[in-house]
Ligand SMILES: [Zn+2]
């Protein structure tokens with residue numbers, strides 16, 4: 001069985017009760033690295049040394065600023081925590097420059113070796129995630145253009161398929177990728193009163209669900225408070241078929257390709 005653990009489900013403002021959106025697959029594949037990626041992994045009992053793959057969606061800080069902390073931990077604590085091989089970082093061309101600069105600003109001089117020898121940089125747009133049951137395909141989405149925004153289609157060897165939209169407004173490419181997928185993880189970064197083509201709002205999510213009623217929609221990167229918080233934006237009312245994830249929720253994928261959430 002495979003597992004997607006949602007270590008955070010909040011947008012860039014980290015709303016009450018939600019940490020920045022972060023998904024961990026099978027305790028070894030991370031999608032993005034928000035500023036608090038390290039403590040988010042700690043909560044799950046996962047060490048950065050356990051990670052084998054890191055997939056980046058785009059260059060906004062709520063998706064990248066934890067990267068230097070992950071490398072620092074792997075470099076300095078790796079021998080203690082059982083680090084095996086290099087971390088495969090899958091990102092767009094130009095990602096090396098962005099992420100190595102981030103490391104130099106964060107920990108000047110300390111991560112030069114880890115950036116070069118501790119990371120296997122992969123700019124391919126699709127491929128097998130070595131040592132895992134997953135393949136990926138990267139596709140462009142509609143978000144702040146300067147961040148080179150992309151989503152991922154992730155295919156499991158069982159036949160299960162999910163789309164991770166990264167951070168995006170409605171766009172044709174997401175529609176295409178959704179066609180033969182079981183699950184779509186969609187960000188809902190802004191409330192309805194914010195007019196932004198670069199994010200989904202609740203109305204966008206409902207319209208997406210109407211176009212794709214056969215797909216399980218999991219909402220993350222949520223602008224609203226968590227269910228057990230008493231301040232922040234109220235949780236929008238969406239059709240009950242749409243699941244608004246909470247931090248700590250889990251998606252399970254079984255060998256036959258069927259899936260469940262929290263069960
Ligand atoms: Zn974001």
Ligand SMILES: [Zn+2]
Nearest residue numbers: 058060143167
């Ligand atoms: Zn973003």
